[in-house]
Amino acid sequence: MRRFILILCFSFLTLFIVACSGEKTGNEKSGSDSDEGWSPEKSIEFVAPSGAGGGWDTTARMAAKVFNEEGIIDQDIGVVNKTGGGGAVGWAYVAGKAGNPHHLFVASPPLIDVPLNGQSEYDHEDFTAIANLIADYGAFVVRADSEWEDLNDLFEDMKADPSSITVIGSSSPGSMDHIQFVKVAKAAGVDIQKIKYVSEQDGGELTALLNGSVDVFSTGVAETVQQVRAGKVKVLAVTSEERLEGEVISDYPTVKEQGIDSSFVNWRGFFGPSDMDEEAVQYYVEKFKELSDSEAWSDIRQQYGWDEMFMSGEEYETFLNEQREEAKQLLDELGLGK
Amino acid sequence: MDVFQGLVQGFEVAFSMQGLLFVFIGVSTGTIIGMIPGLGPITAIAVMIPITYGMNPAIALLLMAGVYYGAAYGGAAASILLNAPGTSEATATTFDGYPLAKQGKAGKALAIAAIGSFVGGTISVIFLTLFAPLLANVAVSFGPPEYFALMLMGLMAIASLSEGSTIKALLSGVIGLMIATIGIDDQTGTPRFTFGTPHLMEGIDFIVIALGLFALAEVTSLILNRSAKLKDMKKIGSLKITKKEYKELAPTMGRQSVLGFLVGVLPGAGGTISSFLAYIFEKKISKNPEEFGKGSIKGVAAPETANNAANNGAFVPLLSLGIPGSGTTAVMLGALIVLGIQPGPLLMTDHTDVFWGVIASMYIGNVILLILNLPLIPYISRILLVPRPLLISLVIFFCIIGVYAVNFSTFHLYILLAFGIIGYVMRLIQFPAAPLLLAFILGSMMEQAFRQSLTISNGSLSIFVTSPVAAVLLFIAFLSLLVPIVKDFREKRKSTK
Structure with a gap:
């Protein structure tokens, strides 16, 4: 009898650990000290600020898959879903990881619209825009x-x-x-x-x-x-x-x-938390460029009907700011701007 | 392709080594996940999505479907034994399941739940096989006004969930409706009662409230009333269901298989609503409604049959239209897209192996579940033999895990705690908790449907009567309000004569 309960407890515990294993977070010092710039030393987390199966989730999972399968990034990439508030919950989560380059998230126009509606205290300027990948x-x-x-x-x-x-x-x-x-x-x-x-x-x-x-x-x-x-x-x-x-x-x-x-x-790209190390940003930009140019990613784009739309650095920033101006005008005219 | 041919092809998929293996893995994982309070099929399936990468889509879907209906079996165990709903679909099972366990009839309650699940699951999969494409029309026949009418009809049943005072039941329902307004309002995008925290933007999850009001409140009263006699609770009792009981249960299970299935077919309604409606329906038409809530076997059979039937019903819009019928099927739809299959009206012809493979696997899965669950009952019930202090800590432990797993945030643990306290206070002043939950689950959909309807009609209420379906449903809602009043009036007149 007692043994049975023990087994039961153990199996629940195992399950619990399995269920939470997607939750690896860490505060240890990141980045390597080598001269060749930054590279990740532990697994990377891609946050999809929505439930499983949506556009953000699919982009994150497919990118993670191709990164690992093609060997573009050696470290494991885990996809985590942070559901809620049209993205606001996920953004708040990544905003709390300031300076930690192991947590990226997928974003698209709602990162601009939702803050303009007054539903998120964070907008695209509170994060590091790394690279845009696709257009839908x-x-x-x-x-x-x-x-x-x-x-x-x-x-x-x-x-x-x-x-x-x-x-x-x-x-x-x-x-x-x-x-x-x-x-x-x-x-x-x-x-x-x-x-x-x-x-x-x-x-x-x-x-x-x-x-x-x-x-x-x-x-x-x-x-x-x-x-x-x-x-x-x-x-x-x-x-x-x-x-x-x-x-x-x-x-x-x-x-x-x-x-x-x-x-x-409907642009879709990857962002990191604020205060990211310049070398880490550079690392990711290169890797995303490599991903975007890969054969495997081209197949994925075709499969989902996405267009290629690679942007990074200043070009991306300018684009985002333009998008915001445009959205703000529309929202103000609709009386929805905050 | 006719149904028979399709089914044969489906069984070829489901009876393959891989098919059988994954059906088994799916249903047993589902059962275990379902047993743990709070952890539901959505969590389980979300965890499984990465595992299904690169799998044959048919096998991936039958695995996820197995988890889904497996959880509807497992959910009953914690509801009956601990008063802690294993899944939100099993919440209504606590109403009579837990009283039965308290009377030392846990074994019987669990057996009825397993058989009810099996009957509901099997009858509904037969419907799914024969009528899926036909019923797709039923699924699309409901627009905002029809949904509003349906939800209002459900809400009218609140009074029948009262134990004693109707006023208290109604008040409890109003509180439920108020809680349902928390979060971002879909129609305007305005956050309501969120106090500026993003954690409340999505509103409060049903299972958090259910665990607080039922499990934590029960645990609290167990701690505070140490002298309470619960000797019977240690008994598990026989699993045997007598012939007479079978006779009594057969019509309930039959009816609820059909009703549950139909509710499941409607996108958005799903297992939890169907189990509440099933419970209320059976109570209303019962000759002995006073038995409900005190350990009626029908009170266990009805929700357990209906939630399994509804889960299968939710596959009608998913498989025949590419429209998710419930939160869980929405996750499955997402998973299929990741696997490169875009579900839609042509799934049946483009991917016959997926369509029929899943349906065939449900026949097998339900049999496996029955074989798996019945012999396990005596073992699972032994959790009641655990010394009370230990059992109480275990329940609290599981509640916390379950709530944390909903969205991995500690914020909701405080909400759980708050609802535990609210639930205990409600017990002290004899406010029933069930109406609160029912109103909560219907509330947000009802409000959105009402406002969508009014936007469509430019503010005219006539939209609710020009739709025949909505008109009929509203008429039934009106009747269910009127009948008890007339009855009451007549009885009073009789007694004064």
């Missing part, structure tokens, strides 16, 4: 039997009677799905304050579109492919500058080719 794009989706054939049809109806059309997306107002739609609509001359947007965060966006509760679904390109193939929906526009390459997605018309001068890029 937004897509505006309607039911296959919808009367709108292109984006201009939709926007004309929106101008005539904004109260008759509802847009759905999975992020809160002021974050990505909302902003990408508003940005394009504004360029087309729609009164963006009158756009009806509902946020659905329990996974019901597509059902609401399919059953007619809402009219337009603002989402990412990847989410649309299977539904388009099945003939359930059609994509009115994709927010990339030029047509995307690949099966199905090459059929999506861009916003630009429909005469609306606008685009939206």
Whole structure:
């Protein structure tokens, strides 16, 4: 009997350790003293500030996989999910690792939008921007039997009677799905304050579109492919500058080719905590460049329909600041800026 | 391809060496994870994602599915033995499971839970096999107004979860609704009652509240009432279920297999809501509703059958539409994407091995789970023989692990502690905790659906009656409110005559 309990306790303990093993954190002194610059001496942590399976998570896991499999980085890379607050929980976590170059995180436009909405005390300037890796794009989706054939049809109806059309997306107002739609609509001359947007965060966006509760679904390109193939929906526009390459997605018309001068890029890159050692930043920039240029990463990009978009250093900083100015203007106009 | 052919192909996948091995690993891991209070299938599957790298996607999905429904089996054990919900889906099982254990019938309660899970799991997988593509239409038929009506209907049942005072039950429900507003509001992006900390942005996790209100409150009262007689608790009792009991339970299990499955099919509803609804439904139609809450065997069978059925139901939108029906299936969907499969309406034709392999594995998994769980009952129940001081510390230990594992933050441990104290105080002043939890879990979805509906309709309430489904559900909600009042009124008139 007693032995059984012992075994039970032991197995629970093992499980506990397994469950927590992704949680390796360390405060020991980092960096090596060799003359060849910095290199990591222990395992590296990639933080995905969201649950498993989203865009941040996929990027982090795929990057970690290719880094290790291709031998670009020898140290083990673990991916940790820090869910909550549209990213704010993960950002707060990395912000607490100031100066420790073993913790990086994946970021995209919400790192700019969420702080502007007043939901995170940290914004991109509180971290070290290391390198941007890829670009993804937004897509505006309607039911296959919808009367709108292109984006201009939709926007004309929106101008005539904004109260008759509802847009759905999975992020809160002021974050990505909302902003990408508003940005394009504004360029087309729609009164963006009158756009009806509902946020659905329990996974019901597509059902609401399919059953007619809402009219337009603002989402990412990847989410649309299977539904388009099945003939359930059609994509009115994709927010990339030029047509995307690949099966199905090459059929999506861009916003630009429909005469609306606008685009939206869902950039995705890696950031580290503040006060990172210059040599450590240099190390990562080189490694990310190597990753971006690798054959294996090119396959991954193709698999997920991502575009190559490598930026680092000053170029990246400037880009981020521009993005913020643009987002701030839109949010202020919507009355969402804080 | 017809169903039969598909199923044969599915069994080829599931009966392969690798398939069987991973079904077994999945369901046994799920059972163990489910048994530990707080650790649920989401945590387990998230841990498994890195393991599934490079695996055949069909095998990866059947492994994760095994963890999912395995946890629904295991969840009952801690609920019944310790009053600590093993998973959020097993919360409703504590209502009658723990009283049964206190009466020395832990063995029977566990056996009923295992059999109920098996029946719910098996009947629902048959539905899944036969009707998945058909039912996909049911899944998409619910938009914001329909969800609001469904949640309101569930909320109306709060009064029936009262033990004695209806007013107290309603008050408890209101507190639940208030707690549900904590966190970022989806429709405006405004943080509400977060006191500036990012830890509260996502709101409070259901399992933190459930463990606090049930497990910690129970532990506290055990510590404070040392004299309380719990001699019977040491008895495990026979596992045997009599013929009469089987007869009594059969309709409950049958009904809840169907209802649970249907609730599971609706994206967003899922196992926890279905188990609460099952419990309330059975209590409402029971001839002896007063037995519920005091150790009714139906009170154990209903939620345990329904949560397993709902878990399988959640695979309908996942497999036939590529829409996750619950938090756990959302994680699975993510994992499939990482494996290079984009789930969608064409999964069934593009990846027949994945679609049918998972369904076939569920038949096998459920049998394995029953064989695994029934003989384990006497051993697991022996945890009750552990001396009380030790047992109490163990429960506290597990609660802390479970809550910490939700998002690896110590902040939520304080919330757990707070709810432990609140739960104990609620017991002292005889406020039922169940209505609080029910209102909490329905509250946020109900509020969001209500506001989404009003945005769509430009503020007009008519949207709730122009949809036939919503109208019917609201009518039922209205009836469930009216019937007890009329009944009461009649009885009073009778007694005055």
